[in-house]
Amino acid sequence: MLPSMPRPDREAFLAEPRVGVLGVADPRGGGGRGPLVVPLWYDYEPGGEVVLGTNRESIKARLLRDAGRFSLCVQDEKRPYRYVSVEGPITSIEDPIDPAVREALAHRYLDPQEARDYLAATVAQLQDDVLFRMRPEHWRSADFAAFAADFAGEA
Template sequence: MLPAMPRDERERFLAGLHVGVLGVTDPRGVRAPLVVPVWYGYEPGGEVVVQTGRDTIKARLLREAGRFSLCAQDENRPYRYVSVEGPVTAIEDPVDPAVRETLAQRYLDPEEARAYLTATAGQLKDDIAFRMRPQHWRTADFAAFAADFAEAGQG
C-alpha cells in the first residue's frame, strides 16, 4: 500500500507550484486518454482551474467527457504525488483575464509574466477555463520509506 498524505498535506501539495499532467478520456473510446502537461491553479478546499484554447482537442474532450484528472508530482527524492479526478463544474468562455494573469504569475517571475501576458494578449478572446471539483484523490509520499531505508543502511 502506498504511503498516503493526510488531507491538509495533500491539499497544500496540490496548491504548490507544479506543472500538472491533465488526463481526459476520449468518450468515443477509439483512442487512449489525452494526457498533457498544463499550468493549473488550486487553493485548498477549492477547485482546480486549467486554461486552454477554445478550439483545441483538449477543450473538445473536456467538454465531451465532463470530467478530468490532474496529477502533480515532486520528482525529487523522496518522491511525492497527488492525483485528483472529478467533474467539470464550470466553463468560463472566454477566460477571465484575472484567471489568465494569476496562472501566468504563478508559473513565471513578475517580469516574465508581464511580458508573456502582453505577447499573448490576443489569446484572451480564444482561451477558456475549465474548473473541476476534486472528487477522488490519490496520493503518495515516500518520505517514510526513505527514512526506513536510511535507518536500515546505518544499522
C-alpha cells in the same frame, strides 16, 4: 499499500505551483485510443476547485466539454518522491477566460517580468481561451518519505 498523504498535506501539495498532467477521455478513433494526457498550468487552493485554461477550439477543450470531467496529476521528482492525483466533474466553463485569472496563472508559474512579457506576447489569447473548473471527488496520493526514512536508517 502506498503511503498516502493526509488531507491537509495533499491539498497543500496540490496548491503548490507544479506543472500538472491533465488526463481526459479521448473517444476519437472509435475508442481505440487511451486518454489524452498533456502537461499544463493549473491553479488550486485547499478546499477549492482545480482551475485550468486553454484555447476554446483545442482538442483539449473539446474533449473536456464532451467528457464533463478530468483527472490531474502533479508530482515532485525530488526524493523522497511524492504525488497527488485528483479526478472529478467539471463544475463550470467560463468563456472567455477572465483576464485576471489568466494573469494569476502566468504569475503562478513565471517570475514577474517573464509573466508580464508572456501576457503581452499572448494578449490575443484572451479572446480565444476558456476556463474550466473541476471539483475534486477522488484523490490519490503518495509520500515516500516514510520509506526513505526506513532505508536511511538501515545504512
